[in-house]
Amino acid sequence: MLWLWRSKERGLINEKEYQTIKFITKLQHLFFQMFIHKKIIMII
Secondary structure, rough: OOOHHHHHHHHHOOOHHHHHHHHHHHHHHHHHHHHHHHHHHHHO
C-alpha cells in the first residue's frame, strides 16, 4: 500500500483513483479471507 500512497503524494494519481484502488484492494482482501475460510470449512 506504500507505493500507492507515494504515487498519490507525487501526483501520479488523483484522489479518486487513490480511493478506488484502496477500495478494490480492500474487497480483494475480504474475498481472499472468505475463500480461505471456506477452504478450511471444506477440509473439516
